[in-house]
Amino acid sequence: MDRIDVILVEPIAEIQPTIYGHFAEHLGECIYGGIWVGEDSTIPNQGGIRLDVVRALSRMRPAVIRWPGGCFADDYHWQDGIGPRAQRPRRVNLHWGEVIETNAFGTEEFIRLCRLVGAAPYICGNVGSGSPREMRDWIEYCNFAGGSTWSEARAANGSSQPHDVTYWGIGNENWGCGGHFTPDDYATEYRRFATFAWSFGGKPIYRIACGPNGNDADWTRRFFTKLRRDYGRAPSIEGYAAHYYCGTAGTATEYTVDQWYELLDKALRMEELVVQQRAVMDTFDPKRSIGLIVDEWGTWHPPAEGRNPRFLWQQNTVRDALVAALTLNIFNNHADKVVMTNIAQAINVLQAVILTEGDKMLVTPTGHVYEMYAPHQGAQAVRTVLQTSAIEYGGQGRRVPQLSASGSQHENNLTLTLVNTHASAPLEVEIRLHGAEADGASGVVLRAADIHAHNTFAAPELVHPVAATPPAVSKGVLHAELSPASVTRLDVALT
Ligand code: AHR
Numbered sequence: 496m497d498r499i500d501v502i503l504v505e506p507i508a509e510i511q512p513t514i515y516g517h518f519a520e521h522l523g524e525c526i527y528g529g530i531w532v533g534e535d536s537t538i539p540n541q542g543g544i545r546l547d548v549v550r551a552l553s554r555m556r557p558a559v560i561r562w563p564g565g566c567f568a569d570d571y572h573w574q575d576g577i578g579p580r581a582q583r584p585r586r587v588n589l590h591w592g593e594v595i596e597t598n599a600f601g602t603e604e605f606i607r608l609c610r611l612v613g614a615a616p617y618i619c620g621n622v623g624s625g626s627p628r629e630m631r632d633w634i635e636y637c638n639f640a641g642g643s644t645w646s647e648a649r650a651a652n653g654s655s656q657p658h659d660v661t662y663w664g665i666g667n668e669n670w671g672c673g674g675h676f677t678p679d680d681y682a683t684e685y686r687r688f689a690t691f692a693w694s695f696g697g698k699p700i701y702r703i704a705c706g707p708n709g710n711d712a713d714w715t716r717r718f719f720t721k722l723r724r725d726y727g728r729a730p731s732i733e734g735y736a737a738h739y740y741c742g743t744a745g746t747a748t749e750y751t752v753d754q755w756y757e758l759l760d761k762a763l764r765m766e767e768l769v770v771q772q773r774a775v776m777d778t779f780d781p782k783r784s785i786g787l788i789v790d791e792w793g794t795w796h797p798p799a800e801g802r803n804p805r806f807l808w809q810q811n812t813v814r815d816a817l818v819a820a821l822t823l824n825i826f827n828n829h830a831d832k833v834v835m836t837n838i839a840q841a842i843n844v845l846q847a848v849i850l851t852e853g854d855k856m857l858v859t860p861t862g863h864v865y866e867m868y869a870p871h872q873g874a875q876a877v878r879t880v881l882q883t884s885a886i887e888y889g890g891q892g893r894r895v896p897q898l899s900a901s902g903s904q905h906e907n908n909l910t911l912t913l914v915n916t917h918a919s920a921p922l923e924v925e926i927r928l929h930g931a932e933a934d935g936a937s938g939v940v941l942r943a944a945d946i947h948a949h950n951t952f953a954a955p956e957l958v959h960p961v962a963a964t965p966p967a968v969s970k971g972v973l974h975a976e977l978s979p980a981s982v983t984r985l986d987v988a989l990t
Pocket of ligand 1: 520564565566567667668791839840845
């Protein structure tokens, strides 16, 4: 039997709700079709934004949404996306299939989406092909109260009140599609852009620098060395964002049992990234005033047959759900190191939480994990100590732990999220609390009889959470049985 000790007397840190963030890029059918259908659509919408998606996303409590890219961001000129829609320019979307970008969805529409789902907006600026002036003007348009040309333009576009956008990315993947900079050159660019990324009216602004591709310590060291040491007094930097895609093993829906474990194993490498990147940052920023962010992460499967390969559309099975659950457990367990993350991407792209097709919509198994994990947001992460066995796979001594867990406390409630990675065996777990007593528990579980199970428009709810058998409580110890290949949330009442 596996065992979890929950050390309630050792809180880690508050789980920032922004750890449960999303990302929506002008890519494939994420924005057009997925979010934006236009005011004249027969699909029910509010101001052009589809309401089925708003309802489904709201249930996941999206704390923050990053937009407009991704690679798209460094080729996007925000002034194209404001004003009367019929007059907006039509551009070619360079990175994502050279499709025509109508600019129907721009800043006002993005802010509307955020307000509808209760998310904070996070706008990624254009460093690669833009200018500090362009970004400064965008911030003024969003945040300046009134009286300037840009704030009046906002009012003319229907928003007399400022949007108060706090989160601003200074470019995206500037080591790649965002300009192919070296870390040293990017530090120079960062300095220029961040100087003019202004806190208009003294409103707080959170500038996010482009971090490494995966766990690249060299990028981080060189960036901060140039920014902090070579330049001396640097402009502000509040956040630093890495990207990590765990990729694939097999395809989105076809994989062997070994490939099931292989992908989970790759997902678990997120922990190394978080610990090691934070350790490098600590050498420059020991007080942790700069937040570590992972603003793109998730699975990336081979293109689905019959789809435009540049649209990055992929199915999402119970395996993707476990990738999400394992990764979110890592973020919760390192709530003292991670301040924001954004799964890629919200709708119809990569590890989407929602898929749409015409007027149909479904929540993917990954989306259901976000619904299940929502109670962690804003709660106090607590330490969980695990005794578990490892599952060997692939015949080369590679191993995946069978159990993953994270816990958080809010008042007298303890939320535990547990993953049984075993493809076919259930797992009995004994849970001991230290610092409080359990006064009953209930649970919800996401599981499937087949490790390839996924939701389709013909069967949109094949994989969805159901009530779990409540764990037995005896002498203060909880006993739970976790289904094979499952994600479970236990809600424990504490005395
Ligand atoms: O999420 C898809 C793409 O992946 C993003 O545009 C880019 O930032 C990353 O390489």
